[in-house]
């Protein structure tokens with residue numbers, strides 16, 4: 001699959017599916033090695049219904065990404081939350 005551009009403007013993701021998969025694999029490996037805690041599952045703000053948090057974010061996408069230790073979504077956009085606080 002060739003390189004694709006998704007979206008427009010300065011935040012458009014510009015990665016092929018292969019590049020995204022490679023980056024996600026590398027991130028998952030490092031998350032395991034360093035026991036990184038960075039997502040809703042370990043955040044003080046999470047509501048355990050998995051659909052929202054006390055910050056009122058609809059965090060379903062983040063919750064799903066966390067389960068697979070993915071750092072990028074299918075378009076190559078980061079799926080991190082800057083309001084994460086360790087619980």
Ligand code: SF4
Nearest residue numbers: 040043046053059081
């Ligand atoms: S603040 Fe961010 S990391 Fe924490 S539960 Fe809400 S969406 Fe997840």
